[in-house]
Amino acid sequence: ASCLSSLDELIAAHKDKLDALKDHKKGLLQNLFPQEGETVPKLRFPEFEEDGEWIYKRLGETGKIITGKTPSTKDASLWNGEILFITPTDIDENQKYQLVTNRTIVRNRKLNILPEGSIAYTCIASIGKMSITAKESVTNQQINSIVVNANYHNEFIYYSLLHITPFIKSRPATSTLPIVNKTEFSAFRIAVPKPQEQQKIASCLSSLDELIMAQAEKIEQLKMHKKGLMQGLFPSAV
Template sequence: MGNTPNVRFKGFTEDWEQRKLGDVFEQTSNLVNPKEDEIELWSLTVEDGLTKKSDRYNREFLVKKDDNFKEVRPGDIVYNPMNMTLGAVGYNGMTKSVAVSGYYTTMIAKENYDTYYINTWLKSSQAIRLYRTYATGSLIEKQRVQFPTLSIIPVAFPKYEEQTMIGRYFSNLDHLITLHQQKCDEIKELKKYMLQNMFPQKDEKVPKIRFAGFTGDWEQRKWMNSVDISTEMVDPASGEYDDMPHIAPGNIESFTGRILDNVRTVKEEQLISGKFRFRPDDVVYGKINPQLGKYFYASVDGLTSADAYVFKGKNGITQKFLFSVIQTSDFFKYSVSVSKRSGMPKINRDELNAYAFLAPSEEEQDKIGNFLLEIDHLITLHQQKCAALKESKKYMLQNMFPQKGENKCQN
């Protein structure tokens, strides 16, 4: 292993010094009884680190006996010896203690070691490679990294000042990721609330929330008189559609209308059977398993599978409002209820045509549709920012810790 990283903050030039992890960490073993000590029971996952157990789980474990639990105090690090090779490590950055399974290992960093730096390094790809090298156990799936094993692993560490710089960098990065994720979750909750309140409730003719200047009852509409269900099926093997995207239900995120990153062109897919054509402003809806909520508002020309419908509003129903309608709880409940049959759930054309809904004037429809699409846009922006920050973190995790055979550069 090299003794300096690929990416480094300016002003730091010294080689990192070799340490054994036993010189860095001190094992703790503070046993607690959650039934008596009024301490919350938490778990540990590879993805999220320390995670709160559900209230239901907390109630269920109370009936068990002879379970050992360890206290994870503020500033403590905890890991699962059985999943350490996957990066099952967590850090208690809260101001309260929590309880975890007695099978977990708890420890604390010694003096002159920055806790956030340590916590970041413990989940890095370099650290995980070391765990796999030193793990004990005859079967790969049963290999463990108990504390005595962890203690002998040799690692290069920078001086404390550089540790704190790296730790602060990752702390700020994690904070930004959390902020964008929280903002994304808040906007999703707002959309859910608005979908519930910008459409009339059962047996009502007006919604609870309405744009200024609009009055009067909404009118009942039948799907068959308000929506065309496309029958324009084309041959994808003709070559005419080669450069168009093929967006099937499997390319759509459930309940968001977001297109996933796994879309390929018609030519790349080498499609041979008939596909439905869609155009900008068309609404595409997955008819198989409607409980999965697969739909999107088209912004490009493309093809979709025979497992989807292409909708166009008519007789005073606008496209953006139509897209809003299929996201309402009323439409969802209807689509799920009528698709329950033996075999794979599916909503057919006759069942769609029998659906009735309320609609306001076209002007009000567009206000509603535009508003909800703008919310979708904000959600997507925060998701993209969050994904970009995670990619940046991934890159820095690979390059801010020493690896063998790397060229050095200053950050």
Template sequence: MKEQKKQPELRFRGFTDDWEQVEFQSKIKLIGGATPFKDNPEYWNGNIVWLSSQEIKNKYVSNGTYTITKKAIIDNKTRMVDAGTPLIVTRSGILAKRFPLSIPTIDVAINQDIKALLFDQSKLNVNFFVAELQSKEAYILKKIIKTGTTVQSVNLPDLNKLIISVVSDFKEQEKIGDFFQKLDHTIALQQRKLELLKKLKRGYLQQVLPAKNEFIPNIRFVNYFNDWKYITLSDLFKYEQPAEYIVKSTAYDVNFKIPVLTAGKSFILGYTDEKFGIKLASSDAPAIIFDDFTVSSHFVDFPFKVKSSALKILSLQNNQNNFYFAYNILKRINYKPQNHSRHWISKFSQFSVAIPTPDEQQNIGNFIKIIDNTLLLQEDKIKKIIDLKKGYLQKLFL
């Protein structure tokens, strides 16, 4: 194959050499692993970290759900991989949306759904190459991921033919690799802050809401002394089964601007221009969309329509109750439907919840909302940094 030479849109100062474009397989060797026989106790709970696809999420990985022994390595086809060797997921449902890639910080073993990428790291900088692959994620998802009967997988022959960029000047590779490494560290730091905020919220909820069968919480706002009273969820909420609406566009514009909601992960299925039957949720009277399939709920504060028989719209029975407080009460209900039941909503009367006076509800609701607003700001900060990284990935690579 004749090599092509190009330059990216954006360069660091002092670098002017052309970039070479070559096939993936000319620089990278793929090796896979395996799962040791699970019924052999001599293979498990050793001191070797064994990774499966579920552990390949963040840029760096240092531990897994399971550990294995040296005997498992000797007797099986699982492989040991040196620290600093990039790992990709080659078979998983996550490949429908993402192309997971991680760098282990310790020596690890891998299973059959992971491939390790081996190359001469004295000629190809690891962080540079990882960013290179990340810059091609959209192409990989569209052209190289194939859909099987159960899960998605990487078409390895196509991956081997993927055109990658190689910079002959190793110092430029290091410069670009270090830049993206710093961005990744910033993202990881902000994500840790987000997790700490979520943990803080969980802790506060345990303190400001009573435990099961209790009548007062551990922490209260001043001047509140009365016991909370127990009512059923059906006393707290009323619900309706919405009609189904037709999606007329998958994109928002001036003609199609009313979201059509559905069950499942997509939630917003598309948009429509139909105004009949619109549910207008405002800050004074928001709504909860309740998903009967997954027993999950979404707090909605915008106009919407619904296209799903599995969704219900919840509103308060008594407007004196605080909606934000009630929403967090609902999310505390711990119930798993049996046999994929679609009728959890009919069990409302079976669940009792403790509520205080409307005034105390207002204080608790406002307090939780402050925390949630902080969470939203942190999530937005992370999104902006990730979007910034995506922009640089497109400009700093071919």
């Protein structure tokens, strides 16, 4: 019993550390990006302090916006191919990159395929769930995606979206089901600095995300260890 209690305490301590890392990330998102209507962030890396104001851009100016579409589920020949098919349930909010999906589809000319590095953002129901494509992908109609232009850093755009998601969610609902259509999504504004500063901010937040992922994995490993220990201590009756 004392062994299990010690393990529970260790799991709780690691959960506290995970919560602290997530809180730190929230704070950085508030301070590394300008607040609505402002043109400089509260916190800026020293090498960029003289770079002047950030410029507001609509999301539609940062890349091509694509609304997904589900291929016919009645046609089996369209499914089980090499292209990932992303739905909101496939998106894990603890994983920035979309590595796997429950279903895949076969490549064909009718598909609007997202290249690697695109941002898939849920705009119906679970608004704000998003990921970056790790390989060629297609999404369902609940998702609007951004194929980011070459002069913007895709991870910076990802974190900018994370920063403005509370604002997007706070808009007055026009129906019982929360929806952001393509036109509305394209019109949302984000503040953008020069490419070098975009890269620096993205790298900073990416490093923190790696720590968060590693901490979450530690907790899962400890939970699995506890499960195995309990099965050994309390074998089920045959």
